[in-house]
Amino acid sequence: MEIILKYFSDFDEKQLRQFAALEELYKDWNGKINVISRKDIESLYLKHVLHSLAIAATIEFQPGTSVIDIGTGGGFPGVPLAIFFPEVQFHLVDSIAKKLKVINEVSNAIGLTNITTQHTRAEEIKNRQFDFAVSRAVAPIKDLWKWAYPLIKRGNKQELPNGLICLKGGDLVQEIAESSVKPRMIPIDEIFEEDYFKEKYLLHITK
Numbered sequence: 197m198e199i200i201l202k203y204f205s206d207f208d209e210k211q212l213r214q215f216a217a218l219e220e221l222y223k224d225w226n227g228k229i230n231v232i233s234r235k236d237i238e239s240l241y242l243k244h245v246l247h248s249l250a251i252a253a254t255i256e257f258q259p260g261t262s263v264i265d266i267g268t269g270g271g272f273p274g275v276p277l278a279i280f281f282p283e284v285q286f287h288l289v290d291s292i293a294k295k296l297k298v299i300n301e302v303s304n305a306i307g308l309t310n311i312t313t314q315h316t317r318a319e320e321i322k323n324r325q326f327d328f329a330v331s332r333a334v335a336p337i338k339d340l341w342k343w344a345y346p347l348i349k350r351g352n353k354q355e356l357p358n359g360l361i362c363l364k365g366g367d368l369v370q371e372i373a374e375s376s377v378k379p380r381m382i383p384i385d386e387i388f389e390e391d392y393f394k395e396k397y398l399l400h401i402t403k
């Protein structure tokens with residue numbers, strides 16, 4: 197938890213309680229339904245919570261903004277972002293229903309009211325749009341963009357125009373070349389100094 201406070205300090209009591217409660221809740225639920233690798237659960241705050249908050253360090257979602265998290269798994273980046281931005285509405289979707297159970301249990305336990313979940317493949321969602329899509333470790337950029345594009349409204353409510361923000365690692369040159377988009381790429385190790393973030397990037401693709 198200290199690792200979060202190293203970079204972000206502007207939390208109220210409720211948010212601090214919510215972040216602090218994540219460790220025990222995820223350890224407990226991960227024992228029943230595996231959503232985080234056993235070895236990573238010990239570094240929950242670094243590898244999952246802080247990594248998710250790279251998005252919060254890059255964009256300040258305005259109150260009333262709507263965000264879909266595509267392939268949220270156990271709730272990353274959606275759950276940490278929902279704690280960080282209590283006035284933003286998050287819709288977390290995954291194609292595996294049992295993972296959403298973990299999210300529903302965790303968010304009920306900490307009193308998160310700005311999260312909804314849906315068991316679906318992203319490409320099957322029709323007639324719904326959001327200001328932003330976020331995603332971590334789900335699919336190649338070309339697929340993610342194909343799924344996210346119809347789900348994003350055109351617009352510009354915040355400093356960054358509406359679009360897809362995804363967290364990705366490794367050599368992305370090939371992946372970008374195979375897609376039709378030119379993302380803005382931010383190295384996360386320029387935001388957070390921990391070695392874990394080397395070769396990890398935040399990509400923003402504008403609609």
Ligand SMILES: C[S@@+](CC[C@H](N)C(=O)[O-])C[C@H]1O[C@@H](n2cnc3c(N)ncnc32)[C@H](O)[C@@H]1O
Pocket residue numbers: 266267268269270271272273289290291292295316317318319331332333334335
């Ligand atoms: C490697 S996990 C990452 C989970 C989470 N985003 C994280 O970073 O911890 C990828 C997740 O994407 C989900 N997924 C893959 N393709 C999907 C699709 N087309 N629509 C919705 N979810 C999808 C999988 O079920 C899985 O939970």
